[in-house]
Amino acid sequence: MCSEGHEGPERDATAVSPRASYSLRLAVFYGALFLIYGIHLPYFPVWLDWRGLTPEQIALITAAPFFLRLFVTPAVAILADSTARHRSLVIGLTGLTLMLAIVLSQMESFLFILLVSLAFAISLSTVVPLTETIAIAGVRAHGLDYGRMRLWGSLTFVGVGFAGGWLIDHVGPNAVIGCIVAGTAATAASAWLLPDPVLGAQQAAPASTGSRPSGSGRMQEAAKLVRSPVFLAFLLAAGAAQGAHGMFYTFGALSWKAQGISTSAVGVLWAIAIAGEVALFAYSSQVVLRWGPVTLIVAATAAAMLRWALMSLSPPLPVLVALQTLHTLTYGASHLGAMHFISRAVPESAQGTAQALYATVASGVLMGVATLTSGWLYARIGAHAYWAMVALAGFGLAGALYVRARWAGGLLWGETSPAAAQA
Numbered sequence: 001m002c003s004e005g006h007e008g009p010e011r012d013a014t015a016v017s018p019r020a021s022y023s024l025r026l027a028v029f030y031g032a033l034f035l036i037y038g039i040h041l042p043y044f045p046v047w048l049d050w051r052g053l054t055p056e057q058i059a060l061i062t063a064a065p066f067f068l069r070l071f072v073t074p075a076v077a078i079l080a081d082s083t084a085r086h087r088s089l090v091i092g093l094t095g096l097t098l099m100l101a102i103v104l105s106q107m108e109s110f111l112f113i114l115l116v117s118l119a120f121a122i123s124l125s126t127v128v129p130l131t132e133t134i135a136i137a138g139v140r141a142h143g144l145d146y147g148r149m150r151l152w153g154s155l156t157f158v159g160v161g162f163a164g165g166w167l168i169d170h171v172g173p174n175a176v177i178g179c180i181v182a183g184t185a186a187t188a189a190s191a192w193l194l195p196d197p198v199l200g201a202q203q204a205a206p207a208s209t210g211s212r213p214s215g216s217g218r219m220q221e222a223a224k225l226v227r228s229p230v231f232l233a234f235l236l237a238a239g240a241a242q243g244a245h246g247m248f249y250t251f252g253a254l255s256w257k258a259q260g261i262s263t264s265a266v267g268v269l270w271a272i273a274i275a276g277e278v279a280l281f282a283y284s285s286q287v288v289l290r291w292g293p294v295t296l297i298v299a300a301t302a303a304a305m306l307r308w309a310l311m312s313l314s315p316p317l318p319v320l321v322a323l324q325t326l327h328t329l330t331y332g333a334s335h336l337g338a339m340h341f342i343s344r345a346v347p348e349s350a351q352g353t354a355q356a357l358y359a360t361v362a363s364g365v366l367m368g369v370a371t372l373t374s375g376w377l378y379a380r381i382g383a384h385a386y387w388a389m390v391a392l393a394g395f396g397l398a399g400a401l402y403v404r405a406r407w408a409g410g411l412l413w414g415e416t417s418p419a420a421a422q423a
Contacts, residue, residue: 019142023149025193026135030153032190033131035183036097036124037153038160042253042270043168043176046263049254050173053110059375061114062250065121066368069360073126077133077356078222086130086352087194093130094188097123101184105177124184125364129355136343136351137197146339147284154278158271165267221350225357228412233402234297234341235361240396241300241334242362244308244389246370251378251385258382259314269324276328280336288340294407296337298400303329304393312386338362341403345412366392 048058076093080086100120107113138144160179167175225231253266261269280287288296307326315323338358346354370392377385 019144022138022142022195023144025195026131026138026144026149027152029131029187029190029194030150031156032183032187033127034153034156035160035186036180038157039164039176039179039183040124041249042161042266043164043173044180045250046168046253046257047173047176048113051108051113053113055251055254055379056375057110057114059250059372059378061110061117063246063368063371063375064114064118065125066364066371068118068122069125069364072122073129073360073364074222074353074356076126077129077352080130080133081349081352084197086134086197087191090127090130090134090194091188091191093123093127094184094191097127098181098184098188101177101181105181125359127187129352129359131194132339132355132359133352134194134197136339136355138195139343140348145285146343147281147287147336150284151278151281154274154281158274158278161267161270161274163267165262165264165270168263221347222353222357224413225346225350225354230403230407231345231354231412233399233406234338234345235357236399237297237301237396237403238334238338238341238358239361239366240392240399241297241304241330243366243370244304244393244396245331246367247308247374247378247385247389248311250371250374255314255378255383256320261317261320265317269320272321273324273327273331276325277332280328280332284336288336292409293337293340293344294400294404296333297341298397298404300329300331300334300337301393301397301400303333305390305397308386308389308393312384312390314383344409345407347411347413 045058045062048061053061076089080089097120100116100123104113104116104120107116135144135146135149138149139146160183164176164179167179253263256266256269257263291299303326307323307330310319310323342351342354342358370389373388374385377388
């Protein structure tokens with residue numbers, strides 16, 4: 001008894017609070033996850049070009065996963081919401097992603113690269129909404145700052161962008177796939193550190209109480225989302241802001257190299273873009289409190305129209321530096337606004353499904369259409385293909401203005417949640 005009394009205060013003095021532990025684990029995982037994206041997003045097309053693929057083939061490989069996500073990602077999210085096994089699914093998917101990355105590193109022909117990269121991209125992208133659901137659960141349960149957790153992913157992206165550009169210039173484009181394998185290994189390992197999502201009382205209750213919605217209940221909630229004009233307009237707005245990056249993500253580095261800009265400079269340009277994103281996430285709670293999620297999405301779509309219109313002119317390096325700062329709005333503000341809109345507008349029981357629908361539209365259908373269109377246009381008119389992204393962003397701006405006019409700031413239906421109101 002005496003020994004127990006002696007050990008107790010020591011444990012209390014050294015223990016990390018559940019709130020701090022939850023935030024730290026998410027930060028570590030976001031950092032590892034963006035080791036992959038920091039290489040894959042800007043430089044994977046460079047590796048495909050080095051393999052001898054055409055612009056149309058590169059666009060097809062990049063775009064194909066976006067369409068298949070329409071079927072895979074929502075199904076996995078509904079399964080996760082029904083079973084509350086978000087963490088277990090992330091662990092399984094990151095392990096699968098690592099195996100696929102290793103196989104991809106050995107592929108040479110277009111067909112095999114297409115098939116393996118398709119499976120790799122779907123597995124990787126399905127991890128994202130599951131992780132976001134865990135993060136938003138922490139926002140609701142512990143009052144965590146989403147941006148402070150997410151910014152570690154952006155910081156990693158910056159560092160990897162620099163390193164990737166240097167490696168490609170000094171080692172060659174084959175360094176890209178080696179970095180992707182290393183990033184997936186780190187992500188698969190860090191997935192085991194993720195916390196179990198702290199869900200609301202409804203989802204945390206034992207299944208025997210009947211409080212957790214059944215599979216059919218989940219489908220009914222998904223149906224409510226897709227029948228809501230405000231939620232559909234939100235998907236269009238946020239999805240268009242994200243999807244309008246399709247040309248940039250796929251052919252940005254290649255078009256800059258065609259202008260004579262070195263790969264190291266490409267890495268610097270990407271770092272400038274992400275630096276603004278990091279600053280936004282660092283002060284996200286104040287920004288969202290002041291402006292609200294919908295205003296952020298309005299600003300993102302308007303900035304996207306300006307950014308891509310000017311990018312179509314193939315401006316010189318000093319102008320590109322200035323344009324890259326708009327990434328703070330076109331990506332950062334749109335994603336931050338989307339996360340907080342879902343947190344405030346969607347009942348807890350449908351959070352995972354809403355995240356999956358957002359990921360499917362924003363990083364799925366609209367991004368896929370934009371990427372395929374970019375491939376066809378870039379092969380014919382080069383950087384002028386950015387004008388298609390301007391048009392897509394214009395549709396997004398219209399959707400954002402509709403949400404702003406019709407959404408009162410609360411839940412779209414159902415529950416009343418004090419935590420949601422404070423998110």
